[in-house]
Amino acid sequence: KCMRACSFTGHRSIAPSHRDRFIPLTQRAIEYAYSEGCRDFYVGGALGFDTLAAREVIRFRMFHPDARLILLLPCMNQDERWSGSQRSAYEHILSSADEISYIAENYFDGCMRERNLRLAECADIVIAYVGRSRSGAAQTARMAESLGKKVYNLYPTLEEK
Template identity: 40%
Template structure:
């Protein structure tokens, strides 16, 4: 199953001027992987790129009903401090996901790190939005490279 699985990781902040290109690149890359037999897509449920990736998978399910969205969430109360609009989007994604995995019932220091490692450990591909060499996304992509995943960085294709 790992060879048919792709995870997502990316920054929470996406520049408005890049958003449409990133959406387009993301969809193109996912469709390409689906055509190669990759049908399981794991997202971490965070704001920004994770949300965009989950929305992309859900939108593609109409054309590709075999595709499955798996949310791997750090804790059950992840969205409790988010604003109302972001929580509404999150809840909409949550109810449409094919599977939801919680790393922990409650937040603890390190649960997001553990979520990211779980996503990578269960995947053969990683589609990311990485444009800086620090932070959680950088760490996760570095870990994915160490584990031999095929990395597709939507930020590198913005030129």
Template identity: 35%
Template sequence: MMKTVMSNEKVAFTGHRSIPFATINVLRQRISDCVENLYLSGKTEYLCGMALGFDLLCAEVVLSLKKRFPDIRLICVLPYRAQSEMWNAMQRARHSLILDKADEVIVLSEEYFHGCFLRRNDYMLKICSTVVAYYDGKLQGGTYYTFKKARENRLRLINLYSS
């Protein structure tokens, strides 16, 4: 496939932590199709906040696409260094594996502080042109905040959520 040469604008992911188990494979395919289309339009850099759920699923998809698109880049943006410290062992191992395979890891704070997750989301919104979301429309939480801010900033929004 031929990639359209355009300026490299970054893509950020935002989405809910909870994804119904029965929909994970369908969602994974939607993410893959979406990222492939964005890549073919010239977008090679993908920002991931590394939260459980949608974020980690997106990171894994980007890494899996490296086989076909070697110049695709995963940039992990951690709100604070020990983000996964309270997760279970399997979740921490998954997080660590993704960080090890990422092209770049940006740590915004050494320590946790109230508001660090929103700061991470604001950082990603400031440097991206497109947001791929998994947003259910509820007016609360970090995904709502990020989706709303992306809309206010007139960023391109792609919502992969379907009820």
């Protein structure tokens, strides 16, 4: 199988009712992408879903050392307004990444959209957590679908009681 890629897109907050099933479902999605030949896992580095997805890829890599965590970040200073605990989680992810790529050195209007487009373009499979259609995550999922990529949205599964 040729090297394939998987990217993640999702909201900055996880619904409280989803939290208990969220991690196992994300783990299964990563395992599925890996079984489909994905070895490069691209994460956008935002708070919420991106942070959790990156952590799970780091954990997964302990058992599958050929899996790579690649951070595709909008700008170098995206964490400047984050809290101390958010920053320390981010630092851990940065230090654990196999590769880090930045859209821009400094924030500009449109760097998030550019990052989202790159996440959509580079992936064969997109693992999403999208419950609101007017969001950057939904935009990324739509871009991926329009490029013919497979998008798996975890949100509807988590909504099932």
